[in-house]
Amino acid sequence: GDSVTQMEGPVTLSEEAFLTINCTYTATGYPSLFWYVQYPGEGLQLLLKATKADDKGSNKGFEATYRKETTSFHLEKGSVQVSDSAVYFCALSFNTGGFKTIFGAGTRLFVKA
Amino acid sequence: NAGVMQNPRHLVRRRGQEARLRCSPMKGHSHVYWYRQLPEEGLKFMVYLQKENIIDESGMPKERFSAEFPKEGPSILRIQQVVRGDSAAYFCASSQTGGRLNTEAFFGQGTRLTVV
Numbered sequence: 001g002d003s004v005t006q007m008e009g010p011v012t013l014s015e016e017a018f019l020t021i022n023c024t025y026t027a028t029g030y031p032s033l034f035w036y037v038q039y040p041g042e043g044l045q046l047l048l049k050a051t052k053a054d055d056k057g058s059n060k061g062f063e064a065t066y067r068k069e070t071t072s073f074h075l076e077k078g079s080v081q082v083s084d085s086a087v088y089f090c091a092l093s094f095n096t097g098g099f100k101t102i103f104g105a106g107t108r109l110f111v112k113a
Numbered sequence: 114n115a116g117v118m119q120n121p122r123h124l125v126r127r128r129g130q131e132a133r134l135r136c137s138p139m140k141g142h143s144h145v146y147w148y149r150q151l152p153e154e155g156l157k158f159m160v161y162l163q164k165e166n167i168i169d170e171s172g173m174p175k176e177r178f179s180a181e182f183p184k185e186g187p188s189i190l191r192i193q194q195v196v197r198g199d200s201a202a203y204f205c206a207s208s209q210t211g212g213r214l215n216t217e218a219f220f221g222q223g224t225r226l227t228v229v
Contacts, residue, residue, distance in 0.1 A: 036220075042222055042223075043117075043119075043204055043220040043221050043222040043223045044156070044204065044206075044220040045220070046217060046219075049217070089155055089156070093218075100146070100158050100161060100169060101146070101148075101156075101158065101206075101218060102158070103148075103155040103156045103157075104155055105154055105155040106154070106155045
């Protein structure tokens, strides 16, 4: 079945370090891909998305490129801040006939000052 | 435009009681989705509803769980005779369309259910 696999956390970085969180997917078809962020005690917020191959989603310094050939959607940021500490979820959904987002297990990020 | 509103934010129930979780979608949204997040896990899809219809309940446990989205009022996720394993965060999301045209779902802040 369709699934999303993320790198396990937690990931601990120092402020201004480079961030990569790997995400790969398995899908029968061509889904849209998303990254959501969950801050402590909060719900999920959409961080960025890409709807077709080679699209790059970007927001708040984060970016991810939809790679069909490697079925990946890795999240990157050039310089993380303490305020980026959160759990990041990679997800996919299909745009046809109903909507059922499939989430990865989440990757917890800690950024130290 | 208010976001997706869930209440209560925190709910404590004793084993065997009923839990009712409410979700008001964003204005103009007629599609609602419920997800469950167990501790240290990702969100798992439970059910997808449109007004007065259940579209996909493939993620709902067969017993004790039910969901509705009436013509008027919020969507309700109901858990009867709760057990400790039901303790989780329950998130509701809503969207304007049901999967067409790059649908984006907006999430509420969740209801954290604790069964004691």
